[in-house]
Amino acid sequence: MEISSGSVVTDVAVVGVGMHPFGQFHEKSLWMLARKSIWAAIHDAAIDPRLIDVAYLANNYSGFFTGQHDAVAPIVIGRAGLSGFPMIHVKGGGASGSIAFHEAVIAVKSGLYRMALVVGVEKLYVPGDPAISITAINSSGELTVGTELGLTYMADFSMSTKRLMDRYGWSATDFALIAEKSRANAMLNPYALVHQPLSVEEILKARMIAFPLTRPMCCAAAVDGAAAVLVCDAELAARVGNGHHPQVAGIGFVSGQYISNRIEDPRPGMLALNESSRAFALAYERAGAGPEDLELVQVHDSVAPEELLSYSVLGLCAPGEESSFFRSGATRNGGRVPVNSDGGLLGRGHPISASGVAQVVEVVTQMRGQAGHRQVRTKDSTPPRLAAIQNAGAQGGPSGGTGVSAAIILKS
Amino acid sequence: MRTILLEETNSVPGRDDEYNDWYSNQHLADLLAIPGFEAAQRFVLNPEKRFTDSPDHPYRYVALYEFEGSPSLLFERLGAATFGANPIFSSPAMDQRLSVNAFTPITDKLTRPQTLRARPVGEGLFEERDAEDYPPVLLGSKCVQCEEVLFPALIDCPACLGFETMRPHRLEGRGALVSCVVSERGPSGFTVPYIQAYVRLVDGPVVFTTIGVDPNDAPSLEAGEELVMSIEAIRRLNDTEIVGWKFRPAAS
Numbered sequence: 328m329e330i331s332s333g334s335v336v337t338d339v340a341v342v343g344v345g346m347h348p349f350g351q352f353h354e355k356s357l358w359m360l361a362r363k364s365i366w367a368a369i370h371d372a373a374i375d376p377r378l379i380d381v382a383y384l385a386n387n388y389s390g391f392f393t394g395q396h397d398a399v400a401p402i403v404i405g406r407a408g409l410s411g412f413p414m415i416h417v418k419g420g421g422a423s424g425s426i427a428f429h430e431a432v433i434a435v436k437s438g439l440y441r442m443a444l445v446v447g448v449e450k451l452y453v454p455g456d457p458a459i460s461i462t463a464i465n466s467s468g469e470l471t472v473g474t475e476l477g478l479t480y481m482a483d484f485s486m487s488t489k490r491l492m493d494r495y496g497w498s499a500t501d502f503a504l505i506a507e508k509s510r511a512n513a514m515l516n517p518y519a520l521v522h523q524p525l526s527v528e529e530i531l532k533a534r535m536i537a538f539p540l541t542r543p544m545c546c547a548a549a550v551d552g553a554a555a556v557l558v559c560d561a562e563l564a565a566r567v568g569n570g571h572h573p574q575v576a577g578i579g580f581v582s583g584q585y586i587s588n589r590i591e592d593p594r595p596g597m598l599a600l601n602e603s604s605r606a607f608a609l610a611y612e613r614a615g616a617g618p619e620d621l622e623l624v625q626v627h628d629s630v631a632p633e634e635l636l637s638y639s640v641l642g643l644c645a646p647g648e649e650s651s652f653f654r655s656g657a658t659r660n661g662g663r664v665p666v667n668s669d670g671g672l673l674g675r676g677h678p679i680s681a682s683g684v685a686q687v688v689e690v691v692t693q694m695r696g697q698a699g700h701r702q703v704r705t706k707d708s709t710p711p712r713l714a715a716i717q718n719a720g721a722q723g724g725p726s727g728g729t730g731v732s733a734a735i736i737l738k739s
Numbered sequence: 740m741r742t743i744l745l746e747e748t749n750s751v752p753g754r755d756d757e758y759n760d761w762y763s764n765q766h767l768a769d770l771l772a773i774p775g776f777e778a779a780q781r782f783v784l785n786p787e788k789r790f791t792d793s794p795d796h797p798y799r800y801v802a803l804y805e806f807e808g809s810p811s812l813l814f815e816r817l818g819a820a821t822f823g824a825n826p827i828f829s830s831p832a833m834d835q836r837l838s839v840n841a842f843t844p845i846t847d848k849l850t851r852p853q854t855l856r857a858r859p860v861g862e863g864l865f866e867e868r869d870a871e872d873y874p875p876v877l878l879g880s881k882c883v884q885c886e887e888v889l890f891p892a893l894i895d896c897p898a899c900l901g902f903e904t905m906r907p908h909r910l911e912g913r914g915a916l917v918s919c920v921v922s923e924r925g926p927s928g929f930t931v932p933y934i935q936a937y938v939r940l941v942d943g944p945v946v947f948t949t950i951g952v953d954p955n956d957a958p959s960l961e962a963g964e965e966l967v968m969s970i971e972a973i974r975r976l977n978d979t980e981i982v983g984w985k986f987r988p989a990a991s
Contacts, residue, residue, distance in 0.1 A: 462926040471861030472891055476973060476983050477949045479922055482935040486918040537920045585897040588888055588943040725889060725897040
């Protein structure tokens, strides 16, 4: 395909979305999960697959489990029958999917490519061996001074959650209410892992992972799944699909910034979302919008308190008001700014690299008004017109902060 | 149950080669063909003795068989196989004054304890030293330009972006508890539950550690509590012990 003439800075639209359900599919190979989502996105966009001229594949742990560390992109995408164009493998903890999306947007925005495929796929479920999944995921954090010594993400989350409970007066009931909402939303999502609602009492009484986090307050990551989207320039987008293609309004992308050891609180833990705060400042500025304009939000809720904290980090409410803001119903489907309308990580499941792409799939599905029983509407009864995604992943480095944090804003 | 069959024999004088050929190349295999026989091995008497005045052993050859089943089942099967003086179970080169006995195990088969290999969690992270007078230290670095102290050690300073301004710096294995939690799940090789924690070292940096305290006693750990470090095996993967640091309350 020829490179467009004139300005190389172009608007970028999402023209196709596809999913393989998230769950436990031990009998399926990585490529089988991926091909299902890839072809679903191609059919959704109603394009000739020969239009695709670049692909970004997000996958973290195929090397860990199978020894296939390299050549993952051409192998996985090639087995969907596609070939001949550049295929690029990216990884970055739970943000791998956002990295792939970010790169695809840059590729199209540059004018060098016109139709980019983004795939996030992961296989993490090993029957009868939950420790091996934790060991795999731990390789997304710094090994020598962290995970090899016994650090687990859920324990890190627990420690930072306890600080926030002290600071903001949050309670375990707040977290149970969040988990209850996520599961209820997931019940309306055919691609979600969770198929069983739980009451607040059941969630509080469930097995403790690390105080105060019980099992349903933590996302399940020993999960398999895939998600794919197709992005292209606005000119090409106008000629494919149904013509209703949400566009990328702004992206903010940051990594953890070093904090001096000489301050009082040098290492606030994973649940500080300092990086998300910086990423959203960039995204809002680039989109020319603010938190008050958002009509739908997808957040990276590894644990229930992370969703609660994201409310103030994204500016949906003031710091310290997260619990009352949530209890007002604002973030439920039907509220002013629904958060995690498809169940989020808690309800959808978290096959690490697939999650960031699945967030884009849900936002686009909602903005098109195609979300079925979980469709959310604005006060004007329209599908959401401006939506945001918060995604984060990997940990380590001298800062000990999040490796990659993404803020993506889409507009109708 | 397992039975050991011990067969002690001699060859007919002058027919040693013929006897060994028959026993090693035919007889062992014939016995292994009998159901229940799982292992067979021959031995020859060595002339060296532990005590020079002990009497000479009456047999030059020993064969040891492992049989899965009781001694009575063993002899029943052996009897059935040799019934009718099947010629393959004897040799004219064998002295007929042999000794055949069955033994029943009275202990488990003990093996020398496996030696574990030890591997540090990472290279150049800590120095064990003499625990009495020189307690273990963490190997960090300090910036000559802005005095930032870091662990693990770096060469360039992330605080002031100084190029090659960091110098090796030993960090004391003492600090204050920032936060801790009992984890009910862990990676391969950890025994759950166990206590995970962050500790603020007296030299500044915050490090992750496990706490060497019974998880049931975790509620007694308080933020700010003084902790000391020891270097020890923190987990075991197959035959490898991974050595790293662990903290405990200073008072205990």
